[in-house]
Amino acid sequence: MIYRPLQPPKLQSHLQNDYYHYQEYAPQPVLQSTVACYWSSTFQVSSTTLPHTSAYRIIPDGCIDIIFDLDAISVTQGAFVSSWMSTYEVFYPKESMNFFGIRMYIQSVQAIVGYPIADLKGQMLLEELWGHSASTFWEQVIDATDTTMRINIIEQYLQQALYTYDIHPRPAHPLLAHSLQLMYAYDGQIDLATLAQQVHYSERTVRRIFQQEFGIRPKEILDIIRFQSVLQMMYRYPKYSLGELAISGGYYDQSHFIHHFQRYYGLSPGQLSVQDVIQA
DSSP states (O other): OOOOOHHHHHHEEEEEEETEEEEHHHEEEEEEETTEEEEEEEOOOOOOOOEEEEEEEEOOOOEEEEEEETTTTSSSEEEEOOOOOOOOOEEEESEEEEEEEEEEEGGHHHHHOOOOGGGGEEEEHHHHOOOOOOOHHHHHHHHHHHHHHHHHHHHHHHHHHHHHHHSSOOOOOHHHHHHHHHHHHHOOOHHHHHHHHTTOOOHHHHHHHHHHHSSSHHHHHHHHHHHHHHHHHHHHOOOOHHHHHHHHHSSSHHHHHHHHHHEEEEEEGGGGGGBBBBBB
């Protein structure tokens, strides 16, 4: 597993300031095929800040997150599972927030949350999915005295969930894992016909199973993986020109690349070096 998606704070350094801080944490090796990262996101809004002038965005990354509100007073308000994102979202923080998240690869979600991905809509309460055990888990996470302890608690739970899944597996179509491995390996630059041929199923079957199991078309997943792969190139090689990025991403031309980029980011590639303000 080499696919590591990015979110805007990694690319737009100006977004981090005195009242906003975002950080990612790598999982231990045994969980690297399950978890893309853990992350923390903190806003400290006061009378001296002007949060309404700053736009923050969340972009599609091919993952699904369990999110904890560390300032919430109950699990009903403080733990939820996000659904698949197919477009960007922009928000303007007007109050302090303190979140911690588990960013999971889509093929791992059902093993962890025990719920069909296709049925996840919007933000679902963890309590709704897990019942009373959600409250116990949430309390342990928010009571952790530091990030290291918090991650240790989470990783113990994840490994137990995966062990239980291995012993009592919930049936999943065998083409899913193989298809996603190929999608990641090709950086999203593989057409559906070639993908279907390599997993030994028809294109129609691949479309049907992805829609049935994930509620998502395989073409949508491929597009997001390709978009995220280009973001990785921008992050690692900031001096790449638009033409070089377009070629590396397998786009027809710069115009095609920019259109695709704006669809998922809401900004053009050239705007990432400009402060993302409400007028943008």
